[in-house]
Amino acid sequence: MCRRSGASFTDLTVDENLEVGRQPIRPNAPHWTREKLFTLFPNLGEMRGRQGGRMSGVRTADADDRTDLDGKPVAGVARRTVGGTVRRQIVEQMVDAILTMKKEGVSIVVSEQNLHFARLISDRAYIIERGRICFSGTMSELDARPDVRDAHLAL
Numbered sequence: 001m002c003r004r005s006g007a008s009f010t011d012l013t014v015d016e017n018l019e020v021g022r023q024p025i026r027p028n029a030p031h032w033t034r035e036k037l038f039t040l041f042p043n044l045g046e047m048r049g050r051q052g053g054r055m056s057g058v059r060t061a062d063a064d065d066r067t068d069l070d071g072k073p074v075a076g077v078a079r080r081t082v083g084g085t086v087r088r089q090i091v092e093q094m095v096d097a098i099l100t101m102k103k104e105g106v107s108i109v110v111s112e113q114n115l116h117f118a119r120l121i122s123d124r125a126y127i128i129e130r131g132r133i134c135f136s137g138t139m140s141e142l143d144a145r146p147d148v149r150d151a152h153l154a155l
Contacts, residue, residue, distance in 0.1 A: 010053030014044060017052055030104045040097040095120050115153055119143075127152045 009017055018034060038045025098108060098121045112118045118125065118139075125142045127135040135148045142148065 011051060013049050013051055015048045030101075030106050040100060041093070091117065115149075 009020060012020065015034075018037075038048075095117070098110070101108060102121075108121075110118065110122060112122075122139055125135065125137060125139055126133055127142075127148065129152055134152055135142065135145070137145075
């Protein structure tokens with residue numbers, strides 16, 4: 001059985017998707033439990049028995065993010081597009097949750113198109129265009145490069 005990165009098994013429940021992503025306990029890694037994850041993402045916890053295919057895109061992305069964290073990982077991968085239809089409350093919850101994970105020592109890779117959201121949670125930025133890294137630096141370095149932002153991040 002092979003899982004495409006960033007996708008839930010649609011016929012498995014939230015709990016079952018977390019189990020598929022479980023990794024062995026690692027020395028010096030942050031200690032994570034499902035209860036702790038559901039504290040950070042309460043609306044996901046309310047849907048523990050719901051199948052992945054019966055969740056909205058935002059909640060499915062939440063479940064995907066957690067599969068990398070359940071099992072006490074060293075690194076978590078979050079994939080999120082924060083668009084016009086996502087409620088402000090969900091965005092704020094995601095910012096708080098990611099900042100909490102960072103404080104606990106979890107390394108997080110965020111693939112994000114919303115620069116404002118990325119600034120709130122990121123230490124570094126990488127701009128990738130057509131498979132090539134066009135920029136690599138801190139968020140402050142990116143802020144100091146309007147030419148890079150205009151060339152690669154303008155709508």
